[in-house]
Amino acid sequence: MNRINYPLIDFDEAWRCISTLISPLPPILQPLTDLLGHVLAEEVIAPEDIPSYPTAAMDGYAIIAADSAPYRHIIAEQTAGRSQPVRVEIGTAVRIMTGAPLPLGADAVIRVEESEEKDSMVRFFSAVSAGENIRPVGQDLAAGVVVLPLGEVLGPAEIGLLASIGCTNVRVYPRPRVAVMATGSELVPPEEIPIHGKIRDSNSYILLAAVAAAGGRPIHLGIIPDSISAQRAAILDGISCADMVLVSGGVSMGTHDFVKPLLNELGDLHFGQVAIKPGKPFTFATVNNVPVFGLPGFPVSSFVVVENFIRPALRVMAGHRRLWRPTCTARLRHTIQHAPDRTEFQRAVVIEQDHIYWAETTGIQVSSRLQSLVGANALLRIPAGVADLSAGAEVTALLIDQPEVI
């Protein structure tokens, strides 16, 4: 296999290319107990009014508001769980609990705190108007109304709403299955002590966790040695069991970097170099319509590519409309040396103080140094074309976690 010089494309062109070739996965029916974080693939309409009958909004007594009797005879008790066909008349009241159906004849509920009960008789300290402390039919939800629009992200409240209207199986976009492999004969699993020349695989674990954190379902394909046939088999294995494949390593210019030529052979290689730092060898192909991403072997490069491309791509496939992390404009606490030929992403801690965001570097930014990511809550984006930046300069910060407030 020959070294090919892949054209170097810029950040926006790379994302445009990816976004035109991926789309939301075919919807599935999912049960109520496994909906959290899923995106709705249908519009949900209220099948009935809620409540479907008038109910008490307070614990107290169901009465006729216009009744002026000083004492009223308690003729029944109505709880939410147990109701009976009684009718409230002038001079009578029904003891009623929150949520219980309002008895016939009654038009208001007077709160228990406003009452004194003795020997089946009740006296009230105040009056109420008709309709007071009553939840009328359809107050919470009217039949036929759109309860949840297509594209809604399902959180606890939305899931509760679906339960309340009896929607126990819902059409949602599935969580994408993502196969993860790390290539390289130098890699050993983390539980092994590496002999001279070997190192532990850390990228797989970053990618597996990043996929899970982005809402995907990671599939671990393990370490694949620097052998064309082994890597070919692993990529084919990946596209057969997953909706997306992540291949870590093997995308540099070395003689043992087989991933790009292999992807070219197996499918369509769309790009093989992007003008970002770190992450230049980032590669994108489709094999049997399955997106396959080649990620640089250095863990920080890998992380930067995941945040900027893989996470948004996963979110597209999971049906999300909001793809991007929130950003803020932050002032630098330090200088940044920047080669203007590429868009650079530096790891930083963003701190909010008196409504101003300050960015502090996490130290040496070399792309093998995972520790530059520890505690980082932001990636500072320094666009191509910009030269070195001095302290105090403003940059865009991609917030990968919430800013510290001091």
Place this chain on the structure above:
Amino acid sequence: MNRINYPLIDFDEAWRCISTLISPLPPILQPLTDLLGHVLAEEVIAPEDIPSYPTAAMDGYAIIAADSAPYRHIIAEQTAGRSQPVRVEIGTAVRIMTGAPLPLGADAVIRVEESEEKDSMVRFFSAVSAGENIRPVGQDLAAGVVVLPLGEVLGPAEIGLLASIGCTNVRVYPRPRVAVMATGSELVPPEEIPIHGKIRDSNSYILLAAVAAAGGRPIHLGIIPDSISAQRAAILDGISCADMVLVSGGVSMGTHDFVKPLLNELGDLHFGQVAIKPGKPFTFATVNNVPVFGLPGFPVSSFVVVENFIRPALRVMAGHRRLWRPTCTARLRHTIQHAPDRTEFQRAVVIEQDHIYWAETTGIQVSSRLQSLVGANALLRIPAGVADLSAGAEVTALLIDQPEVI
């Protein structure tokens, strides 16, 4: 059982009471593949230098920088996975791949892009200085250094770092197990069609999802009818299998509201009323040192209590130091009518426009109306003591999701 008037305490007193009675759970050893979101319960020290030998930072040729020979003889190839005991001398070079150990004698790597190779000879278009394109010993991590401090939240980067130093079992705080039950004879499971007087249980599903979203492990105990013995058995069941118990409903002033007297009988009831709206009947007890929370039966009240008390309490138990949602100061797009006797939480959508946050109500704020939570990304906190607010007034918004940017 008698109605007891529990003293009404304010928001801060309620949280103080909870926070003095809960603490992080005893740490457990957890494998690398199941660390995401866990909090570290130990300090992790680097056991060795990384890299432990000098390696190539680029694909290229390992050379002696001071060598001025125009052509050099290629004596070997060094890949990351396969290295051999060769020595670079004046006039020679070793073909080397990113991550491969630097051969003896060599003091720099010259990039492949700066070279032309022919018949085992290589010519360079530029020069390098000693040390260039080399990752020295300990560059990424020096032995003995604190890699991750106690209390660090483990995300993809931290997990990768642990893998790289061979930490495959790590002491972390466990995810709290939370037992969830909904009380009320009026409740039927969501898959049933409720007959007159019955409603579907939605609270359980809100709570199960909210617990999972907050990093807990929900245990579903189902619907418990309004029977003292059934509720007693369910609470005892809950404290035997979980680290926290959530009881929905049964905390009002009605004759069938058994939860408070039961908690008083089974353990210590710390408070039974909080001056918040919605959520006033919110109850906290400990039974055999297990925190048990009584939540109002209306779903929105339940949600407000979960956001303000249950989620932070769960985070304490999971070892987190940052307990609270981010907040912002938002300007009202609408007026708010507010009774100043309680701290009120209104559901809203917060939109960021030109660095100003605007809050828009989600409609009727009645506490049975779950739809007031759909699409809400914020709870507006209107403190006790404050009267009605006009449009344009500033309020504190608790951000339960990220603000929309327009």
